[in-house]
Amino acid sequence: MAIKVHGNPRSPAVQRVFLCLAEKDLEYEFVYVDLATKQQKEEPFIAINPFGQVPAFEDGDLKLFESRAITKYIANAYADKGTPLLVQDPMKMAMIEVWLEVEAQRFDAAGKTLSFEICIKPIKGLTTDEALVDQLIAQLATVLDVYEKRLAQSKYLAGDKFSLADMNHVPIINNMMKTKVRALFEQRPHVWAWCADILGRPAWQKVLAGLNF
Incomplete structure (x- = not known):
């Protein structure tokens, strides 16, 4: 292989x-x-x-x-x-690239650390930094406000078709669904519908079924 x-x-x-x-x-x-x-x-x-x-x-x-x-x-x-997951059309690809950057530079900046503080630290027997969590929740809320406006205009971040820009969000969002941060997504109807869509994809369900924990 x-x-x-x-x-x-x-x-x-x-x-x-x-x-x-x-x-x-x-x-x-x-x-x-x-x-x-x-x-x-x-x-x-x-x-x-x-x-x-x-x-x-x-x-x-x-x-x-x-x-x-x-x-x-x-x-x-x-x-x-x-x-x-990517396209040949340069204008459509430019939109995918924009939202790939947003995920990496803005969403993940808050989401990855939140995931570590809330999901990983308890597993390792470490103490969650609640002050940092509150700070990151506020940071993530600002990002999701932008997502809400964008997703009111199109089904997915880069347009009307699922792309790599949406896909890269999935693992962190999945972790957030198990925590109090879930409320940030629920409070934004277009974001919430998008989350339900991308988390419900057969490929992600296949990945979840294969994880050994």
């Missing part, structure tokens, strides 16, 4: 890659990485990702790290497979 994903299934970044592969209906080998020791059964993890973070990705001789670079590669390299 040519494609390998190295990581830990609890990581939203790893889940993002799983989801992209599921949307493309691609088979792959998963290599578990212990996040505490960065050890795995095969080659040293640091040889694939020099920053020692998950995920790392292999497709034949190609080795990649950073989940968004990986998902963009998959969407381009396997454009003829599964769900179209």
Whole structure:
């Protein structure tokens, strides 16, 4: 099997890659990485990702790290497979690129840390920083206000078709649905409908069914 994903299934970044592969209906080998020791059964993890973070990705001789670079590669390299996640039209692609940047630079800036504070810290026996959580909730609310206006105009962030810009949000949003942050999404009807849509996709349900926790 040519494609390998190295990581830990609890990581939203790893889940993002799983989801992209599921949307493309691609088979792959998963290599578990212990996040505490960065050890795995095969080659040293640091040889694939020099920053020692998950995920790392292999497709034949190609080795990649950073989940968004990986998902963009998959969407381009396997454009003829599964769900179209990117487009050839330059104007439509420009809109996808805009919302890819918004997800990475604005949504994830709050969402990833919220996910860690609320979802991951309790699992590790650590104390959640409630003051930081409140600050991040306010930050995320501002982002979701922008999303609400955008989604009042189109079904998905970049237009009327599901794209990589929507897909990259899914793991963090899924984590937020299990916490008090869910209310931020529920309070915005267009955002809430969008969440229900992207979380309900068969590819994400397939990923969830395969997670071992």
